[in-house]
Amino acid sequence: MDIKLDPSRDDLPLVANTSHILVKHYVLDLDVDFESQVIEGTIVLFLESGNRFKKRSSSTEVTCPSESNEACKFRMPEPCQIPVTNTKTFSSKIGYNDFVICGKGEKDTSGKDGNHDNQEQASGISSSKYCCDTGNHGSEEFLLVLDCCDLSVLKVEEVDVAAVPGIEKFTRSPKLRNQIVHELMALPADRWREQLDYYARCSQAPGCGELLFDTDTWSLQIRKTGAQTATDFPHAIRIQYRTKPQGRSVTWTSDQSGRPCVYTVGSPINNRALFPCQEPPVAMSTWQATVRAAASFVVLMSGENSAKPTQLQEDYSSWHYYVTMPMPASTFTIAVGSWTEMKPEICSSNDVATERSFSPSEADFRYIGVCGHMEYPCRFQKASATTQKIIPHRVFAPACLKGACQETLLPLIPPCLSAAHSVLGTHPFSRLDILIVPANFSSLGMASPHIVFLSQSTLTGMSQLCGTRLCHEIAHAWFGLAIGARDWTEEWLSEGFATHLEDVFWAKAQQLAPHEAREQQELRACLRWRRLQDEVQNSPEEMQVLRPNKEKTGHVSDSGSSVIRHGLNPEKVFMQVHYLKGYFLLRFLAKRLGEDTYFSFLRKFVHTFHGQLILSQDFLQMLLENIPEEKRLELSVGNIFRDWLESSGIPQPLQRERQALAECGLAQQVSAEVSAGDAVHALPFLPPRAVGPALHPWRGARDRRRRRATTVAKWVRVNRRPRKRKRKDREEVFEKLLPDQLVLLLEHLLKQKTVTPRTLQSLERIYRLSEQDAEVRHRWCELIVKHKYTKAYRDVERFLQEDQAMGIYLYGELMLSEDPRQQHLARRCFELSREQMDKSSAEVVAEMLF
Secondary structure, eight states, X not given: OOOOOOTTTSOEEEOOOTTTOEEEEEEEEEEEETTTTEEEEEEEEEEEXXXXXXXXXXXXXXXXXXXXXXXXXXXXXXXXXXXXXXXXXXXXXXXXXXXXXXXXXEEOOGGGTTSOOTTTOOOSOOSOOOSSOSSOOTTOOOOEEEEOOSEEEEEEEEEOGGGSTTGGGGOSOTTOHHHHHHHHHTSOGGGHHHHHHHHHHHHTSOEEEEOEEEEOSSEEEEEOTTOOSTTTSOSEEEEEEEEOTXXXXXXXXXXXXXXXXXXXXXXXXXTTTXXXXXXXXXXXXXXXXXXXXXXXXXXXXXXXXXXXXXXXXXXXXXXXXXXXXXXXXXXXXXXXXXXXEEOOOOOOTTOHHHHOOOXXXXXXXXXXXXXXXXXXXXXXXXXXXXTOSSOOEEEEEOXXXXXXXXXXXXXXHHHHHHHHHHHHOSOSSSOEEEEEOOXXXXXXXXXXXXXXXXXXXXXSSSSHHHHHHHHHHHHTTTBTTTEEESSTTOTHHHHHHHHHHHHHHHHHHTTOOHXXXXXXHHHHHHHHHHHHHHHHHSSOGGGGOSSTTGGGTTOOOTTSOEEXXXXXXXXXXXXXXXXXXXXXXXXXXXXXXOHHHHHHHHHHHHHHHTTEEEOHHHHHHHHHHTSOHHHHTTOOHHHXXXXXXXXXXXXXHHHTTHHHXXXXXXXXXXXXXXXXXXXXXXXXXXXXXXXXXXXXXTOSOGGGTGGGTTHHHHHHHHHHSOSSOOTTSOOOOOOOOOHHHHHHHHHHHHTSSOOOHHHHHHHHHXXXXXXXXXXXXXXXXXXXXXXXXXXXXXXXXXXXXXXXXXXXXXXXXXXXXXXXXXHHHHHHHHHHHTTTSOHHHHXXXXXXXX
């Protein structure tokens, strides 16, 4: 690929040569050292080559970022005294060879600051060529290319799996190491425990020859002298390495109690700065990991087992996790910290949310037949799993958040899990850990296999934000994890589905009647419509396209390498276009089919494609095949591509629904006209409802709607009254509003040219805005900034410190105001949180401020 990349703003390269050889299993053996902020140890890769990897055209090549066409010189590592299996945690400091930038012959000196000098080297890919091709070409040696950056590689060696006692029972050729690996990987799914055991034994076998290796900004390349094909290349290799403190796959920070912790942050570069791996999604693999840390720390990880610590000597503990469902390496997640487990209350058999029989019936989603994925121990084939509404779950957080977790989060998990099961059927994963991550987390949530990260921002206010975000992340178990996108540019296949399903799950979790669920969902559609309008008005057109590669979607080079469009652009992290346009497309399709028909189809789709990777056309073609002819009209895959996925801006079909979205449902009742200078233009607003129990906020008070339908107009009148007024003037009576209603109210008030301090004070007092959830407080802070309401600047400071996942926009508003006091507030808050802030967020904020 002759491409120049800007590593800070442009496309993300996936350079692993997955068309030639695939990693099928990883065994990690790691130590976590908080003093040096380093994770170090070994990773053993079990590889598979096949007929489809052998024949490659002579054009196949991988290039390195040199400024000339000189061949890259591979090196042998200097002697290293690190043992294969480190039984003592955090062994003494050892010298090691850092990265050498390929083609320059210079030793990387970035070990001092823990990062590569990416400014000097603008690209991980250029037009120069490796002397060793990655394919099978004549006398040239085969080259294994792994995605890798911000790592210090110490040693690479072949593993002598033939030396493992008892391994001979897996093969008729006990002396052929590659054959042993092949037959170990080919064990049937019902022997998975035995397979994991022998993977672990093989990972601790002695080395039988060091391998040549070299690195560039984005990759680790390995070869063996004399191995000319992927078939000849060792199929079990061990890499000894260590991370760097500034590596971009994990963040070292402090939790809300001030204790050190480290966790994977969902970085744009994924996990390549945590361990060398094959990043392309087609490299579906399993893994097992042993992680050692001081005994005071808890290790959480993507794993099927609820790991318990094994006590080691010198006050250290060891934690072991494993995964038997093949998934992309990018989904691997780890978090190490002084977390406290919050025990959920035991649900009784009379628990309505747990035991209620949701429609449609379970028979609708119990499909009989063979799964379409590669063989693994699949829950969809287990009768006990298909009827399990609530999977085992644990909640972890810093001790200081125990009260908030018990009050807000713990009661929501069973009904949300049960609701998801009622809609989609079998939970793809056998258990779930939920971790409240530090304040510097750059999102409200992130889902990985068996573990979900939630922002502390979800714990404030009522249950609305926590419940909807929890439902969103639970939805990713099906869409994003069990069913993944084969081309990562099609993010809507994950985020669009999760956004659409979160409303459905949340309505069922609250046990709303159908008409109440529609009211809630119409209001949320109205809010999302407004956000989508803002998104397309304030973002580059090329980043608004859901299928940017068009007919080339899913294509890779002969070696398997590819590029993720805008994958490194820091602004992309904060864009919601894939969530919103994807959501509206699915909403459009559900309406066209009818919701019962659509969700019945969705369960069928999940059963067909779980454990596999898909492209947009896989979903759309199967959907259209299930639409009766009379409902299709002019609907086709090509039309959907054109109108929804391959165009920027608002999709044409959605524009035709513009009026309906602006006047959705009960919002039509709230428009109010005020004459002359007091005019308010038909402001759509859902009438407030009486606030009930946490899971049932939409219940009751229907007969009072009309009396309360002019909330916006009331506030406009209050805002335009003279400061001194006669005592006989009638006081406006305001009702309690739900969070989504408050968001819409505040968004309308943001359009007012002037809002007086007296009005803002009344708003805060009546609705207790500083105590609401983060979505409401975000709009409240916008009002404060816009109207320079100095008495509430403390609310803005608190938001920027405690709700960093949502505070980026506020920094921009503070700076654009050109008010010295607001600009000083922004700079002071940034300086206080800069060191702990997510790196991408810090870059964006720094550009705003300086």
